Amino acid sequence: MMEKCRRETLLLIFLTISSVATSTSPWIPMDGNYGASYCLSWRLAVETNNVRAWRIVPLQCLRYVEVYMLAGQYDRDVQLIVDQIKVYLNEIVLPGDGMDAWILDVDDTCFSNVFYYRLKRYGCDPYDPTGFRTWAMKGESPAIQPVLELFNKLIETGFKVFLVTGRDEETLRQATLENLHNQGFTGYERLIMRTADSKRQSAITYKTRIRKEMMEEGYRIWGNVGDQWSDLQGEYSGDRTFKIPNPMYFVP
Secondary structure, three states, X not given: OHHHHHHHHHHHHHHHHHHXXXXXXXXXOOOHHHHHHHHHHHHHHHHOOOOOOOOOOOHHHHHHHHHHHHOOHHHHHHHHXXXXXXXXXOOOOOXXXXXXXXXXXXXXXXXXXXXXXXXXXXXXXXXXXXXXHHHHHHOOOOEOHHHHHHHHHHHHHOOEEEEEEEEEHHHHHHHHHHHHHHOOOOOOOEEEEEXXXXXXXXXXXXXXXXXXXXXXXXXXXXXXXXXXXHHHOOOOOOOEEEEOOOOOOOOO
């Protein structure tokens, strides 16, 4: 009996050591089924803002994020969100005084940077500000089609659409204007970008200040759409906020 217990104890120790040696984390199994299950849970936690301040996508989730972004599920998720926004729009009766505003973020809300992030292993590599600036200056980001359709509906309905982005005005304004125009985003009220006095502010602080200024001008913010929680958090966020999925990066 004692010999059997000793053998079982040694086997348990061996299996524990093997688990640590063959996995980046003993709590995250690396085979296909369990790996995909973990990555689905991780993405859900990201989208519900339960995982915060993450710097990179877990390496074991590279393939999962790639499939999610390119194989159709991301597109279906965005379409469902836009459909819900349209339901909300149909409930709104505008006063007609020209002061009804709607805010859209730009990057990975109006247009997609997935082709850039493909080169960065879908977020498994750390953020590269120089590399992203080079990409953005090309002005080649394609429109996210359901959001473009939403944009056009907002304009037709009578909303003043404000595009509020964390991009730097000094270096990226012209490229961003051209990219938006070439992808069909025309007729918006204002494109607001980071200036020198807001470069060191967090996205929440910067975008809250912009919304406060809008409301001080007399605008009513009916809706606010972005791919980051920092697009939507803070004061003056609007009557409704809508989060576009983005498992590739986190902006504080």
